Structures are given as C-alpha cells and as structure tokens.
Amino acid sequence: MKLLRCRRSFSTSASLGKEIAKNLKGKSTSSQGWIQRQLRDPYVEKARQENYRCRSAYKLLEIDEKFKILKPGQCVVDIGAAPGSWTQVAVKRTNADEKIPGKPRGFVVALDRLNIFPIDGAALVTCDFTRPDAEKRLVDLLNGRPVDVVLSDMAPNATGVKSMDHDRIVALALKAFKFGLQISAEGATVLMKLWEGRSCKAVETELSKFYDVVRWIKPKSSRSDSTETFILGRGFKKSNVV
Structure with a gap:
C-alpha cells in the first residue's frame, strides 16, 4: 500500500480543497480518486499522528x-x-x-x-x-x-x-x-x-x-x-x- 505523506489542515474546508487540488495536478483519474479518498480519510491522518504506517x-x-x-x-x-x-x-x-x-x-x-x-x-x-x-x-x-x-x-x-x-x-x-x-x-x-x-x-x-x-x-x-x-x-x- 502506498503511503501518502503531506501536511494537512482540517481547520477549514477551503484549506482541504486547496490541498486536494495541489495533489491532483497531473494525475490520472484513478490516482485522483485514491488521493481524494486518502486526504478525506480521518484514519489516514490519525495513522500519521500516531506513527502507524497506514490506516489498516x-x-x-x-x-x-x-x-x-x-x-x-x-x-x-x-x-x-x-x-x-x-x-x-x-x-x-x-x-x-x-x-x-x-x-x-x-x-x-x-x-x-x-x-x-x-x-x-x-x-x-x-x-x-x-x-x-x-x-x-x-x-x-x-x-x-x-x-x-x-x-x-x-x-x-x-x-x-x-x-x-x-x-x-x-x-x-x-x-x-x-x-x-x-x-x-x-x-x-x-x-x-x-x-x-x-x-x-x-x-x-x-x-x-x-x-x-x-x-x-x-x-x-x-x-x-x-x-x-x-x-x-x-x-x-x-x-x-x-
């Protein structure tokens, strides 16, 4: 499984939207879907904060x-x-x-x-x-x-x-x-x-x-x-x- 490493902020929907747009640039449709799902997934962020290698x-x-x-x-x-x-x-x-x-x-x-x-x-x-x-x-x-x-x-x-x-x-x-x-x-x-x-x-x-x-x-x-x-x-x- 790929690990997505990025800085995230949940303070506003605007900041999340900007981050999604930045990560989607130049990606295929399937990659865009995966990135959007990862960025919106609270377990991905929780894994990063608690030093687990992935959400599983x-x-x-x-x-x-x-x-x-x-x-x-x-x-x-x-x-x-x-x-x-x-x-x-x-x-x-x-x-x-x-x-x-x-x-x-x-x-x-x-x-x-x-x-x-x-x-x-x-x-x-x-x-x-x-x-x-x-x-x-x-x-x-x-x-x-x-x-x-x-x-x-x-x-x-x-x-x-x-x-x-x-x-x-x-x-x-x-x-x-x-x-x-x-x-x-x-x-x-x-x-x-x-x-x-x-x-x-x-x-x-x-x-x-x-x-x-x-x-x-x-x-x-x-x-x-x-x-x-x-x-x-x-x-x-x-x-x-x-």
Whole structure:
C-alpha cells in the first residue's frame, strides 16, 4: 500500500480543497480518486499522528479491543505484512519490543514479498508466501516455537473482476490457514482478510473444523464501500489436525 505523506489542515474546508487540488495536478483519474479518498480519510491522518504506517492498523486495533486476541508474551506471525502497520500493533500488544515493564516479551515475525522498513521488536522476512521456500523460512525462524496468533492481511492485486479477485484472495487466505495448522499452539487464534463472495461460507466451514469459535468481522475502520471482511478463528484444536 502506498503511503501518502503531506501536511494537512482540517481547520477549514477551503484549506482541504486547496490541498486536494495541489495533489491532483497531473494525475490520472484513478490516482485522483485514491488521493481524494486518502486526504478525506480521518484514519489516514490519525495513522500519521500516531506513527502507524497506514490506516489498516486501526482495523486490527479495533478487532483486538473487542476480542482481546493479542497479549504480552505471545508468538505472532503476520503474513502479507507490508508496509507493517499490523506488525506494529502486534509488537506493541505482545510486548515484543519490551516496552511494557513486568510483562513477558512476545515474538513477532512479519513476512511479505515487499521490503518492510525495520520495526523494533519484529523479525522480518522478505519473500513471496506463495513460493515453496517461504513456509520453510518461517518455520526455521520460529525454531520450534508454537504460534499463538496467525494474522493474514494478504490480498492480491485487484483486477476489477470481482469473482476472480475473490477467488484469488480466498486462495491466499486458505494457504495462510493451512500453514497455520502446522505451526499453531493449542488454543491459538487466526485472523484473515477476505473479500465478500461465493466462497466465504466454504472458508467458514473449513475453519470450523479446527477452531472452537469462528466469526466474521467488519471493523468500523474498514471503508464503507469496501467488500473486505475478516474471519476470526479462536480456540485452535490441534488434535483435529491429521
């Protein structure tokens, strides 16, 4: 995801209008739409003020506030992590950066095919998760430590064909899910992003075989016009893995 770096003022609509006009100059229609949406999005400004790399941090923060999936001392794997906002949240909530006195230190691994600028407290892996060697690299880095939370914010580049895009993100989510079955501790959690579509029910059915509780979540911080949704599995039943 691109990061939009600019000075902003919300004091008057005129100042916002001038800034939009300045940033739209010479841009394509699609780029203009993206810039206008970013400039008007309060979560983009909030992320800048609170030093998160992009607005998606608030989706995980909102989910964690409600369901308490991240705790100090946990081992977390964040798949499709770039630019690293979910990893930033995971590091803070698990105390992987050792900034919560008296609490156990967590361990966070973040993976993406794009380079991620270093995050204090996180181990970063640059590789394509769809390639055969990616899972081995993650397993080697974990060094036998069972994972408490598997996060996947992976998404393919959208083609604009909804059925095709849906099938592609489902394939990514299922790959993350199946990998999580190999590395997760008893009682672990999985949280994955999907786009709404025909295969969502099948994904829910598959997760239900291995998790005590499965539910769909649409955070308020998700854009209202977005089809993204998140599936949460809690209470991993390791004995059900053959």
